[in-house]
Amino acid sequence: MNKICKEHISLLVWCCLVFCCTVAYGTENDSQSAISKVDSLNEAAFTRKRFDVAGSMSILFASENLASSINYQKGLAVAYLYEAGIFQQNGFEKRALATYYKSLRLFQNLKDTFNIARAGKEIAASLQEQKKTEEALALFNQTLQVYASLHKRNEIANIKNSIGLIEMDLGKIPLAKKYFEEALQISVDEKYVYGEKKSFYNLGLLEEKEGRLSNAAYFFRKSMALDKVLNDKYGEALNLLAIASIQSKNNHPDSAIYFSRLAYDNAAIIRASNLLKEAATKLVESYRKKEDNREAGIWQDSLVHILQTQIDNEKGYAFNYIDIIKSQDLLKLNAENEVLITKRVAKQQLTIIIVGTFILIIVAVFAVLALVNYQRQRFFGKELRKKNAIIEKNANSLDQLNKEVSQKNLLLEEENNTKNKLLSIISHDLRTPMVNTKGILNLLNHGMISPEDTTSLLQQLEAQYQGTTSLLDNLLFWIKGHMSGKSNEKIPIQLYELISILEEEHRVQLDGKHIRFQNTIDPLLTMIADKEMIRIVFRNLISNAIKFTPEKGLITLSAKRADNFIFLTVKDSGIGMTSEAIQKVNARQYYSTKGTLLEKGTGFGLMLCNDLVTKNGGELLLESEPGMGSSFTVKMLYDEGGSK
Numbered sequence: 104m105n106k107i108c109k110e111h112i113s114l115l116v117w118c119c120l121v122f123c124c125t126v127a128y129g130t131e132n133d134s135q136s137a138i139s140k141v142d143s144l145n146e147a148a149f150t151r152k153r154f155d156v157a158g159s160m161s162i163l164f165a166s167e168n169l170a171s172s173i174n175y176q177k178g179l180a181v182a183y184l185y186e187a188g189i190f191q192q193n194g195f196e197k198r199a200l201a202t203y204y205k206s207l208r209l210f211q212n213l214k215d216t217f218n219i220a221r222a223g224k225e226i227a228a229s230l231q232e233q234k235k236t237e238e239a240l241a242l243f244n245q246t247l248q249v250y251a252s253l254h255k256r257n258e259i260a261n262i263k264n265s266i267g268l269i270e271m272d273l274g275k276i277p278l279a280k281k282y283f284e285e286a287l288q289i290s291v292d293e294k295y296v297y298g299e300k301k302s303f304y305n306l307g308l309l310e311e312k313e314g315r316l317s318n319a320a321y322f323f324r325k326s327m328a329l330d331k332v333l334n335d336k337y338g339e340a341l342n343l344l345a346i347a348s349i350q351s352k353n354n355h356p357d358s359a360i361y362f363s364r365l366a367y368d369n370a371a372i373i374r375a376s377n378l379l380k381e382a383a384t385k386l387v388e389s390y391r392k393k394e395d396n397r398e399a400g401i402w403q404d405s406l407v408h409i410l411q412t413q414i415d416n417e418k419g420y421a422f423n424y425i426d427i428i429k430s431q432d433l434l435k436l437n438a439e440n441e442v443l444i445t446k447r448v449a450k451q452q453l454t455i456i457i458v459g460t461f462i463l464i465i466v467a468v469f470a471v472l473a474l475v476n477y478q479r480q481r482f483f484g485k486e487l488r489k490k491n492a493i494i495e496k497n498a499n500s501l502d503q504l505n506k507e508v509s510q511k512n513l514l515l516e517e518e519n520n521t522k523n524k525l526l527s528i529i530s531h532d533l534r535t536p537m538v539n540t541k542g543i544l545n546l547l548n549h550g551m552i553s554p555e556d557t558t559s560l561l562q563q564l565e566a567q568y569q570g571t572t573s574l575l576d577n578l579l580f581w582i583k584g585h586m587s588g589k590s591n592e593k594i595p596i597q598l599y600e601l602i603s604i605l606e607e608e609h610r611v612q613l614d615g616k617h618i619r620f621q622n623t624i625d626p627l628l629t630m631i632a633d634k635e636m637i638r639i640v641f642r643n644l645i646s647n648a649i650k651f652t653p654e655k656g657l658i659t660l661s662a663k664r665a666d667n668f669i670f671l672t673v674k675d676s677g678i679g680m681t682s683e684a685i686q687k688v689n690a691r692q693y694y695s696t697k698g699t700l701l702e703k704g705t706g707f708g709l710m711l712c713n714d715l716v717t718k719n720g721g722e723l724l725l726e727s728e729p730g731m732g733s734s735f736t737v738k739m740l741y742d743e744g745g746s747k
Contacts (some may be wrong), residue, residue, distance in 0.1 A: 141178035180209035220249040260289040260298035300329035340369035359389040407542045599626040621659045630739045632719040643708040644673040650698035651677035674734040680727040
């Protein structure tokens with residue numbers, strides 16, 4: 104009997120140890136996996152920022168959220184560091200500097216010497232761009248000493264390049280050249296392509312400053328070749344602008360125009376506003392040298408547009424929407440806190456289960472030792488059943504908590520997507536027409552437009568106002584559609600009257616393209632729906648038809664009744680759609696392309712139409728063929744009481 108008891112005790116102890124090790128290993132493995140995910144996201148964003156700034160920022164936001172949720176401070180600090188670099192690259196100096204300091208504070212808390220130096224280097228570069236030369240030079244030298252002690256040769260090359268630029272600005276040409284050549288040698292030895300191309304670029308600047316233009320062009324081309332290897336659009340644009348400047352100084356305006364245009368295209372790909380401004384300025388200067396006032400005027404308008412986008416006061420255009428984004432951020436923060444609380448409770452429940460398991464094992468051991476006593480065996484057996492019931496109850500609670508965690512994660516992801524969509528629309532599609540409008544008004548106010556051109560510009564303003572109003576309505580309805588508690592007020596709608604009002608709203612666009620508009624709907628025909636939603640739907644469909652219909656085309660509005668439904672069709676004689684485009688619209692994906700006169704769209708009008716029609720119990724049908732026009736049909740319930 105004693106031998107059997109010892110065997111059972113040994114088996115129970117081994118089971119206990121295996122169970123505890125499995126739980127501990129699983130928890131540690133999940134945490135390590137999340138940390139690795141943050142690190143990989145940060146590195147992917149750093150690589151991507153050279154050719155896709157928007158995509159890089161999206162990856163960094165995801166990394167920032169994940170790092171915050173698992174309290175991974177180093178990953179969060181690195182994400183801030185890379186975000187600040189993108190802000191600085193695009194001309195947002197104040198925001199870049201503030202974000203650099205956030206990163207620095209986190210690294211200081213972690214006592215991470217290497218990354219403290221990284222953040223210090225970027226802050227010094229930011230101070231250098233703000234012409235705070237002495238502060239920048241002192242910080243660079245401190246950082247250089249840290250990197251030297253850590254034997255970080257790539258970073259040493261970067262610092263020497265930065266110090267050389269400051270010395271060159273101070274007129275210490277021989278000293279600056281020494282720093283650049285040392286940085287180049289280190290980069291070549293370490294096969295550090297980024298440092299090598301920066302050294303070539305800086306040497307080109309030095310040669311240009313000394314008047315040796317052919318030498319400067321040689322270094323710029325060497326740097327640009329390495330930019331192509333790295334797919335660094337920002338660096339390639341910088342070198343193209345430098346070469347264009349040399350061509351201009353050599354009195355070769357055609358070559359200067361060529362290289363400036365290439366620089367503008369590269370800057371546009373990554374939306375680098377500071378490089379766009381410089382390229383546009385260079386193009387204006389070059390065309391004026393050629394006495395081509397027409398092209399100079401076109402690029403002057405582009406330059407006005409670029410300059411306006413950098414003015415802080417223009418942020419007021421999106422002020423109301425910033426409040427919405429802040430609300431989304433608050434909801435996101437609350438959701439994150441709830442997720443953390445839920446995880447903490449789940450961890451506590453797991454601890455209770457482990458402790459309970461240990462207790463049960465101990466009870467079982469004593470039960471085995473007391474097998475000689477039948478009454479005590481029954482007693483311990485009853486206790487064991489009670490503990491099993493507790494474990495099952497706790498397991499059910501843990502399962503419920505896990506479901507709540509999943510639901511919170513889904514809500515968090517949806518709110519984050521909402522924020523990103525709002526940011527994309529506000530930062531580009533809403534600001535662009537407003538800034539363009541202000542640019543035209545400035546030209547009019549300063550008397551830079553002839554009287555005969557004033558009427559045309561005012562018509563453009565009216566068209567832009569119409570487009571902006573449409574975008575605002577679309578955006579507001581899209582936001583309302585994603586707010587909980589919003590109900591539809593369905594009423595009978597006179598279709599002929601509604602379409603007639605929309606026809607007048609689009610009169611400027613229709614007359615501008617000489618498009619015939621035929622409203623063949625029965626004046627007595629009605630449908631049951633939310634009037635504002637249906638107005639938005641048909642305004643988008645009519646605007647879309649005008650956009651893709653060539654001049655002197657035809658747009659026809661017709662309606663028919665079948666059973667208890669109304670089929671209202673917007674048909675145009677436009678360019679039609681490919682099968683791929685139709686699939687995107689039916690799948691409710693973002694889809695946008697330029698119209699017959701290069702009109703731009705936001706990319707979410709048709710998706711909004713689909714949502715609004717569905718919310719009114721209807722269906723949006725699409726028929727189209729390239730070159731044969733398109734037909735959008737709204738299928739809705741028929742109002743028998745309102746039509747005979």
